[in-house]
Amino acid sequence: MTPALDIRNVSRRFGGLLAVDDVSFSVAQGGLSALIGPNGAGKTTLFNCVTNLFPPTAGSVRFFGQPLARLDGHRIAELGLVRTFQTARVFPGMTVLENALCGAQMHVRTSPLAQMFRTPGARSEERRLRDKAEALLDLIGLTPFSDAAATDLPMGAQKNLEVVRALMSRPRMLLLDEPAAGLNDSETADLAALLTAIRDVGITIMVVEHNMSLVMGIADQVIVLDAGKCVAIGAPAAIQSDPKVINAYVGSDG
Numbered sequence: 001m002t003p004a005l006d007i008r009n010v011s012r013r014f015g016g017l018l019a020v021d022d023v024s025f026s027v028a029q030g031g032l033s034a035l036i037g038p039n040g041a042g043k044t045t046l047f048n049c050v051t052n053l054f055p056p057t058a059g060s061v062r063f064f065g066q067p068l069a070r071l072d073g074h075r076i077a078e079l080g081l082v083r084t085f086q087t088a089r090v091f092p093g094m095t096v097l098e099n100a101l102c103g104a105q106m107h108v109r110t111s112p113l114a115q116m117f118r119t120p121g122a123r124s125e126e127r128r129l130r131d132k133a134e135a136l137l138d139l140i141g142l143t144p145f146s147d148a149a150a151t152d153l154p155m156g157a158q159k160n161l162e163v164v165r166a167l168m169s170r171p172r173m174l175l176l177d178e179p180a181a182g183l184n185d186s187e188t189a190d191l192a193a194l195l196t197a198i199r200d201v202g203i204t205i206m207v208v209e210h211n212m213s214l215v216m217g218i219a220d221q222v223i224v225l226d227a228g229k230c231v232a233i234g235a236p237a238a239i240q241s242d243p244k245v246i247n248a249y250v251g252s253d254g
């Protein structure tokens with residue numbers, strides 16, 4: 001089966017620094033992969049290469065077989081590859097529910113005119129999207145805050161809201177950059193449940209994450225970067241005891 005994401009010999013140079021150095025791996029359709037490594041290993045840069053925020057200086061990325069070279073982030077999102085960022089980017093001036101609904105914007109089928117006059121079609125679509133957003137907010141424990149300003153949420157909850165917004169865009173694959181950073185234990189448990197539920201409905205996921213117990217509990221494949229290079233790749237149990245991985249962490253300042 002064609003992988004959801006295929007990264008081949010990808011490098012990214014910033015001046016004299018090779019932040020990502022000839023990295024190759026693939027993520028199977030429906031898989032949940034975790035990208036780990038010490039601080040500065042190149043994890044976020046690799047995400048930036050995949051979404052062309054900072055395109056690779058060498059190598060190629062394919063999404064369900066389609067080369068992503070030269071496509072901008074918006075087009076990549078339309079193809080179904082949707083990312084979140086290390087620092088939450090919720091929309092100010094909107095409630096939690098409105099932020100969630102924004103994620104669905106590119107799939108709204110009724111015309112702006114029909115929405116303005118609230119035709120039956122527009123109302124039924126609005127109801128359907130609202131039900132979906134409310135169900136997702138419930139899954140992640142945000143229901144009590146639906147009508148609160150999104151920017152008033154604690155940072156961890158804002159990050160979970162970003163995941164909900166990403167899901168509302170009906171992705172085929174999610175790239176999540178440190179979704180558990182800033183979450184307390186119970187929020188992390190909610191996140192683990194949400195990620196597992198997402199995977200179970202067939203959406204492929206790749207996370208960059210420092211929380212090892214989360215990674216080891218939910219990932220089926222772990223990719224380890226160190227100083228830009230892929231030093232290990234495999235199932236969580238094998239990765240945990242891999243000397244190259246232990247060395248990457250022990251031998252770093254991160």
Ligand SMILES: Nc1ncnc2c1ncn2[C@@H]1O[C@H](COP(=O)(O)OP(=O)(O)OP(=O)(O)O)[C@@H](O)[C@H]1O
Binds near residue numbers: 043
């Ligand atoms: N836009 C940029 N310009 C110059 N250097 C950059 C840029 N983005 C990243 N780097 C450098 O590339 C290297 C890899 O950074 P990156 O943020 O990808 O690491 P990371 O593994 O995500 O780290 P962390 O876990 O701390 O988020 C670092 O040395 C960083 O300073």
